[in-house]
Amino acid sequence: MTLAQGAEPGLGAFGTDPWWITLIKALVIFVFLMVCVLMMIMADRKVMGRMQQRHGPNRFGPLGLLQSLADGVKLSLKEDVIPRGVDRVVYIAAPMIAAVPAFIAFSVIPVGPEVTMFGVQTPLQLTDLPIAALVVLATAAIGVYGIVLGGWASQSPYALLGGLRASAQVISYEIAMGLSFVAVFMYSGTLTTSGIVEAQRPLWFAVILLPSFLIYLVTMIGETNRLPFDLAEGEGEIVGGFMTEYGSMKFTMFFLAEYVNMVTVAAVSVTFFLGGWLAPPPITSFWAGANEGYWPILWWLVKFLAVMFLFIWVRGSLPRIRYDQLMQLGWKILIPVQLVWITAVAVVRILLNEGAPIGAVAAVVAGFALVVVAAVYGFARSARRRRAAEAAERQEELRLMRDDPAYGGFPVPPQNAPHYGSSVPAEGPRSGARVPHDKREEVTGA
Amino acid sequence: MELYAPIFVLAAIGAAFVVVSMVVGSIAGPKRYNRAKLQAYECGIEPTPQPAGGGRFTIKYYLTAMLFIVFDIEIIFLYPWAVHFDELGVFGLIAMVLFLVNVSIAYAYEWRRGGLEWE
Numbered sequence: 284m285t286l287a288q289g290a291e292p293g294l295g296a297f298g299t300d301p302w303w304i305t306l307i308k309a310l311v312i313f314v315f316l317m318v319c320v321l322m323m324i325m326a327d328r329k330v331m332g333r334m335q336q337r338h339g340p341n342r343f344g345p346l347g348l349l350q351s352l353a354d355g356v357k358l359s360l361k362e363d364v365i366p367r368g369v370d371r372v373v374y375i376a377a378p379m380i381a382a383v384p385a386f387i388a389f390s391v392i393p394v395g396p397e398v399t400m401f402g403v404q405t406p407l408q409l410t411d412l413p414i415a416a417l418v419v420l421a422t423a424a425i426g427v428y429g430i431v432l433g434g435w436a437s438q439s440p441y442a443l444l445g446g447l448r449a450s451a452q453v454i455s456y457e458i459a460m461g462l463s464f465v466a467v468f469m470y471s472g473t474l475t476t477s478g479i480v481e482a483q484r485p486l487w488f489a490v491i492l493l494p495s496f497l498i499y500l501v502t503m504i505g506e507t508n509r510l511p512f513d514l515a516e517g518e519g520e521i522v523g524g525f526m527t528e529y530g531s532m533k534f535t536m537f538f539l540a541e542y543v544n545m546v547t548v549a550a551v552s553v554t555f556f557l558g559g560w561l562a563p564p565p566i567t568s569f570w571a572g573a574n575e576g577y578w579p580i581l582w583w584l585v586k587f588l589a590v591m592f593l594f595i596w597v598r599g600s601l602p603r604i605r606y607d608q609l610m611q612l613g614w615k616i617l618i619p620v621q622l623v624w625i626t627a628v629a630v631v632r633i634l635l636n637e638g639a640p641i642g643a644v645a646a647v648v649a650g651f652a653l654v655v656v657a658a659v660y661g662f663a664r665s666a667r668r669r670r671a672a673e674a675a676e677r678q679e680e681l682r683l684m685r686d687d688p689a690y691g692g693f694p695v696p697p698q699n700a701p702h703y704g705s706s707v708p709a710e711g712p713r714s715g716a717r718v719p720h721d722k723r724e725e726v727t728g729a
Numbered sequence: 730m731e732l733y734a735p736i737f738v739l740a741a742i743g744a745a746f747v748v749v750s751m752v753v754g755s756i757a758g759p760k761r762y763n764r765a766k767l768q769a770y771e772c773g774i775e776p777t778p779q780p781a782g783g784g785r786f787t788i789k790y791y792l793t794a795m796l797f798i799v800f801d802i803e804i805i806f807l808y809p810w811a812v813h814f815d816e817l818g819v820f821g822l823i824a825m826v827l828f829l830v831n832v833s834i835a836y837a838y839e840w841r842r843g844g845l846e847w848e
Contacts, residue, residue, distance in 0.1 A: 294732070297731075297732055298731030298732045298734075299731070300735075305734070305735045305738055306738065308735070309735060309738045309739045309742055310742065312739060313739065313742045313743065313746070317746075358754070359750065359753055359754045359757050359758070360757050360758055361754075361758050362758040362759050362760060362761065363754055363755040363758045364766055364767065365767075366767050366768065366769055366770075367767040367768065368769070375751075378747070378751065379744070379747050379748070379751070382743065382747045383740060383743050383744045383747055384740075385743075386739055386740060386742070386743030387736055387739060387740050387743070389739070390735055390736045390739045391736075409735045409736070409739060410732055410733070410734075410735040410736060411732065412732050412733065416808075417808075418736070437769065438769060439769035439770060439771070439776070440769075440771065440777055441770070441771070442769075443786070447786055447790050450790070450794075451789075451790050451793045451794075454793065454794065454797040455793065455797070457797075457801075458797060458800040458801065458804065461801070461804040462804060462807070464808075465804070465807045465808065465811045466811070468808060468811035468812050468814075469811045469814045472812060472813070472814070472815060473812060474808070474812055522770065522772070527770055528769060528770060531754045531755070531758055532750050532751045532753065532754025532755070533751060533754070535750070535754070536747055536750070536751065606847060607846070607847035610793075610845065610847045611845070611847070614796075614840075614845045615840070615845060618800070618836075622829060622833065625807070625829075626826060626829065629814070629822050629825070629826075630822065632814065633818065633819060633822050636815060636818070637818075637819065
C-alpha cells in the first residue's frame with residue numbers, strides 16, 4: 284500500500300492488479316483508441332457528407348468502413364520529406380510529443396465498475412490516482428508542445444503562424460476548461476475519476492451544473508482545434524497551419540493525436556458530467572442489474588458516441604469563426620461567466636450546508652440572476668453600439684470611395700492625376716472643398 | 730507507485746506504436762530528390778527567408794501567455810479548495826472570493842488596457 288492509497292479513500296481497488304491484467308487493459312485501451320480514431324475519421328467524413336447532401340467515402344470495405352485504414356496505409360507509402368532548413372531534431376520529435384501524451388489521458392477514464400476478469404476482481408479502468416483529473420489536464424496541455432514545436436521547427440511562415448495560433452488558442456480555452464471542473468470537484472469532493480462517477484449516482488452533474496457542462500462542451504471543441512475553432516489549421520488562411528511542412532507518417536501522427544484528443548475530451552465529458560458508466564436514470568428503476576458486470580460499458584459507449592456525434596454535428600453546422608472572435612469568446616465571455624458561476628455555486632452550496640432559510644438562498648440566487656441579466660444587457664448594448672459605429676464608419680468609407688476611386692484601396696493612379704507629357708491639367712487635392720460633379724469643368728484633353 | 734505504473738505501460742505502448750510507424754513511414758516511402766520539394770511551402774512563390782529560431786512575432790502572444798499563467802495559478806488554488814469545499818466552509822468561501830476579486834483586478838486592468846483585443 285502506498286501513501287497515496289492511505290490518504291485517499293476509495294482507491295483500494297487500484298494498484299493491486301497482476302501485471303498481465305494491467306497489460307491486457309492497456310492493450311484494450313490502445314486498440315479501442317485506434318479503432319475509435321479510424322471509425323471517427325470515417326464517421327466524420329460520412330456524416331459530414333450526409334449533412335451536405337452527398338455520400339462520403341463508400342468504396343473501400345463494406346459501406347466504406349475501411350476507408351481511413353486505406354488512407355493510413357497510403358500515407359505510410361508516401362515519401363517522408365524533411366524540408367531543407369528545418370530544425371531536424373525538433374521537427375521529428377514534434378509529432379511524437381503530440382501523439383504520445385494523447386494516449387495517456389485515457390488511462391484514468393472509468394468505463395465500468397469492478398468486474399471479474401479471468402478470475403481476477405478488477406475495476407474496468409486502467410488506473411486511478413488521487414489526482415486523476417489533473418492527469419487529464421496535464422496531458423491535454425503537453426499535447427500543445429507538439430503543435431508549437433512542429434510549427435516552430437518547420438521554418439515556414441504558415442507553420443509558425445499556425446503553431447502560435449494553436450498555442451494561444453489552446454491555453455485560452457484551457458483556463459475555461461479548468462474552471463468548468465471546479466464546480467464538479469465541489470460536488471464530488473474528490474479528484475479521483477472513479478469517485479467523481481460514484482458521486483453522480485443520485486443525479487448527473489450535467490443536470491446540476493448545466494452551465495459548467497455547456498462551457499466544457501465549447502472548450503473541448505476549442506481545445507482539440509476542431510471546427511468551428513480550427514484556426515490553427517485554417518485552410519483558407521494559412522494552408523495547413525502547423526502541419527504545412529509535414530508529410531507521410533509524421534502528418535499521420537498529428538492527425539492521430541488530434542482524433543485521440545477528441546476521444547479523450549469526449550470521454551472526460553462523459554466521466555465528469557454525464558455520469559460515466561452509470562445507466563441513464565429510467566433504466567435502473569426497472570432493471571436493478573443495469574449497473575453490474577459488463578453492462579456499464581454499453582451505457583458508457585452510448586454516452587461517449589453521443590458526444591462524439593456532437594463534434595461532427597457542430598462541425599457540419601457552424602462556419603469557422605474569426606481569430607479575434609475566438610479569443611474574445613474565450614477571454615471575455617467564457618472566463619468571466621465561469622468565475623461568476625463558480626462563486627454562485629459556492630455561495631449557494633455554503634448556504635445549503637449551513638442550513639440557511641430557503642428565502643435567503645432564493646434571494647442569493649435572484650441576486651446572481653440579476654447580475655447575469657445586467658451583464659448580458661450591458662454586453663448586448665456595447666455590441667450594438669460597436670456595430671452601429673462600424674456601420675457608420677463603413678458608410679463614410681463608401682462615400683469617400685464613391686467620390687474618389689483611389690481612396691484607401693489599391694493605389695490605382697487616378698485618371699485625373701498629373702503626369703508628364705499629358706495635356707490634362709493637374710487637379711488640386713480632393714480633400715478640400717469638393718466641387719459638385721456637374722459643376723466641374725470638363726477636360727477632355729483633345 | 731502501483732497506481733502510476735499502468736500509465737507508463739499505456740504510454741510505452743503508445744510511444745512504441747508512434748516510433749514504429751514513423752520509422753516504417755520513413756523506410757517504406759520512395760526517395761526521389763527534387764530541389765523544389767525541399768523548400769518550405771508558400772503557395773508556389775519563393776519561400777520567405779526565415780530567421781533562425783522563428784524570429785519575432787506579435788507581442789499579443791506574450792500577453793496571452795502571461796495572463797494564462799495568472800489564471801492557471803488561480804485554477805491551481807481553486808482545485809484544492811473545491812475538493813475540500815465542505816470542510817473549509819464559510820472561511821474558505823470568503824478567502825476564495827477575496828482571492829478571485831484580487832485576480833479579477835488584474836484581469837479587468839488588462840481588459841481595459843486592450844490586452845484582450847485581437848485585430
